[in-house]
Amino acid sequence: MAKLQKSIDKRNALVKATIELVNNNGFHATPMSKIAKMANVSPATIYLYFENKQDLVNQTYIEVKSKYTDYAFATYNDKVSVEIGFEVIWKRIADFKLKECENAMFLAQCDNTPIIDELSRQEGTKHLQPLLDLWRRGKKEGIIKPMSDYILYAYAINPLSFLIISQKRGEFTLDKTHIEEAYQSAWNSIKVCSR
Template sequence: MRVKDERKIEVIYEATLHLIQEVGIAGITVAKIAKEAKLATGTVYIYFKNKEELINQLYLHLKKQTTENLFVGFDPAEPIKVCMKKLFVNALKNKMASFKEGVFMEQYYHSPYISQEAKQIGQTKMLPIIELMERGKQELLIKPIENEVLLGLMAGFVRQLAQAHIVQKFEMTSERIEHSFQVIWDAMKA
């Protein structure tokens, strides 16, 4: 008997993400995905029950991946500033490398596909960051302001820098990353 080629799942994911970056969740059709993946329409249905499941599986797959990546090399025992820098640089690099994924995840959040559970998953991954910020405030190294504000500062900055990098081809040299961290650190330091 013939064996299922599991790499096709990756190919389908990649095709879907590529299309979504261009035309959004609103613009994709199963036929387009299949064409982009160089498969017949029907083949997609061998790997996924239907389009809805494909979208949901893709979301869960990415969520897992991106959360792991954020904390690569992160060691909460190190000084606050070092920890923050690690997180900032990781987040920025990941966001640039996975811009398509980000576009999809944002659109998914306001789409007919999202489930109530998926809406809640997002919060938990932030816990280690929250702890870090609390510690920073305790040590009087970080301004005594709400975590929402600090988190918004970081996340928003990273998002916009990645967007400038992708959309306006703003090259992100290591010097610029360095300067950007200096900026964000000045913002949060006490």
């Protein structure tokens, strides 16, 4: 049992080191040797868990995306109205990004650069299914603008990454008022305007 835990700890240390190094240096400036050194394992140990650097980053992305979406949808109930459902999900996403800043920054890097392969990106998108289903219902009910889910995500969710990065740089502080303003802006960007 102790051997299994030691193996899990090594793998977790490699994932954590990957997140930190990719966030600070970018994908291309993060060699396997640096990841191994930061994780306090031999470079050969990496290959017990991952095929190569791409596999390590892909698996890290899927794990972090899963953690992110598990958190985002933990309190969501698909029986509530579209507006309430979106608010619950959006505010949980904001909360995750504030509490798990390193993970959020890693996801932003992965989402905004071609470092993740297409299969892993598709796997990551599957984790967003409850949000995509909510948007589908909202479009059907005439509440959400009939646009591509990519455009909805770009306008409603992606701005949070910008705000989190601005906060991390010390340029801006996301307090409760700013969170509420950001939420209202997100909702207003995707809802059908009443006439």
